[in-house]
Amino acid sequence: MxxxxxxxxxxxxxxxxxxxxxxxxxxxxxxxxxxxxxxxxxxxxxxxxxxxxxxxxxxxEPVTEAIKNQVDQFIHYTPAYMYQEPLVKLGKKLCEISPGDYEKRVLFGLSGSDANDGVVKLARAYTGRPYIISFVNAYHGSTYGALSMSAISLNMRKKYGPMLPGFYHIPFPDNYRGLYGAPTSNTVDEYLAPLKEMFEKYVPAEEVACIMIETIQGDGGLLEPVEGYFEALQSLCKEHGILLAVDDIQQGLGRTGTWSSVTHYNIEPDIITFGKSLAGGLPMSAIIGRAEIMDYLEAPAHLFTTSANPVSCEAALATLSMIEDQxxxxxxxxxxxxxxxxxxxxxxxxxxxxxxxxxxxxxxxxxxxxxxxxxxxxxxxxxxxxxxxxxxxxxxxxxxxxxxxxxxxxxxxxxxxxxxxxxxxxxxxxxxxxxxxxxxxxxxx
Ligand SMILES: Cc1ncc(COP(=O)(O)O)c(C=O)c1O
Incomplete structure (x- = not known):
């Protein structure tokens, strides 16, 4: 054998x-x-x-060396109580490379899933609104909040429901197959129609906290959006005071050729999540968003004992430097x-x-x-x-x-x-x- x-x-x-x-x-x-x-x-x-x-x-090597060096100093002290320089440097770097021309703040987590859960908390708190809208075929993660935003596999729904209340899903503007598989139906207006109908009949737009998108739906089949859809969606969000959130966990950090996949579209999300490659594979995620949204909640509303540990922070700094240097x-x-x-x-x-x-x-x-x-x-x-x-x-x-x-x-x-x-x-x-x-x-x- x-x-x-x-x-x-x-x-x-x-x-x-x-x-x-x-x-x-x-x-x-x-x-x-x-x-x-x-x-x-x-x-x-x-x-x-x-x-x-x-x-x-x-x-x-740059990442393994950074990890080894930090491990010999100290492996962790929780940011919930103390300060450390690697976290500060990484927070600054993430504010620089993420999209959005506004003052930002960062929160750290251990997985893409928990970062997306954080978006739900922050968006609900900041807007004072209960509802979250995301897309059919989305995969946002495995914790209950991220799961509730996802709509990709019955194995992620069966036997352990119900999901969290207040989540709705609309069709992703699939540029290839079209709306419900009808290739002739793939204009921006056709894709916005289910959302507009929702706003007219069963979800008051003024009670929606945020709409969460993946710019390219990754696990949903690397689906690209109909041109102009996200721009139109952002206009609608602005009209109704709804936050636009982007899950850049799979498509971010160089995957599409840019720091953030958002750069390919003419939109400016209010909040964005990174994960996966961020710390070269060590557990780490980040939420980056407008300072007024990110600072809205008070501790301990969103913290994890081992988040932003300095080993992961140094690995992330080395990863981001490597992306730049090479x-x-x-x-x-x-x-x-x-x-x-x-x-x-x-x-x-x-x-x-x-x-x-x-x-x-x-x-x-x-x-x-x-x-x-x-x-x-x-x-x-x-x-x-x-x-x-x-x-x-x-x-x-x-x-x-x-x-x-x-x-x-x-x-x-x-x-x-x-x-x-x-x-x-x-x-x-x-x-x-x-x-x-x-x-x-x-x-x-
Ligand atoms: C777009 C997207 N968001 C969130 C996640 C969840 O990340 P994690 O598995 O680190 O919780 C994934 C994982 O595949 C993903 O592709």
């Missing part, structure tokens, strides 16, 4: 079901750059970046363009590639059964993932059928070429009926 199999068998005795989506038998030994090495010594190119939490790659924002944009030069032809070349979309190195490849109906081909997507895995490429599917292409921003051009070769070969193999032997039952979301 291989070492990987040993670990995986042992894992199943202790690690409980809700904590892992079943994909590949990969037990990691170590990693470097965009490469993962399993405990049996096999190397993989990582196109998943640990769910976009390794934007600067695996174990980069020009990783530009690298993400350039590598994204490079990939797209080849990938954008796939919609013509391959019957099962319905759409290729995204920004920078945040790319979705939409695998369909039929280009006309755009019906999702989950089976093909999973089989492609399985064959890629055998060929040393880690890639998964989101929304059932959308291949998630999100490598670390430090991936080399040679690795990109290899990954694209494997993907093309695998898509062809599927179309030639060569992937029928994979059993995908129980795999994926």
């Amino acid at each position: 291989s070492k990987s199999t040993d670990i995986i068998n042992e894992d199943s005795k202790y690690f409980a079901n809700p904590g892992r989506i079943n994909y590949f038998p990969l037990a990691i030994s170590h990693g470097y750059g965009a490469t993962l090495v399993d405990v049996d010594g096999k190397e993989y190119i990582d196109l998943l970046s640990s769910a976009s939490s390794q934007n600067v790659g695996h174990a980069p 020009n990783l924002l530009q690298a993400s944009a350039d590598k994204g363009d490079y990939v797209r030069q080849r990938m954008d032809n796939w919609t013509e070349k391959y019957d099962i590639v319905g759409d290729v979309r995204g920004k920078g190195l945040s790319i979705g490849i939409d695998i369909v059964s039929d280009k006309q109906s755009k019906s999702r081909n989950n089976d093909a997507a999973l089989k492609i993932c399985n064959r890629c895995f055998e060929e040393g490429i880690v890639i998964i599917a989101v929304a059932g059928n959308v291949l998630r292409f999100q490598p670390p921003l430090v991936i080399s051009y040679e690795q990109l070429d290899y990954a694209l070769d494997v993907l093309e070969r695998t898509i062809e193999a599927y179309m030639n009926d060569e992937l029928n032997d994979y059993d995908t039952a129980g795999q994926g979301w």
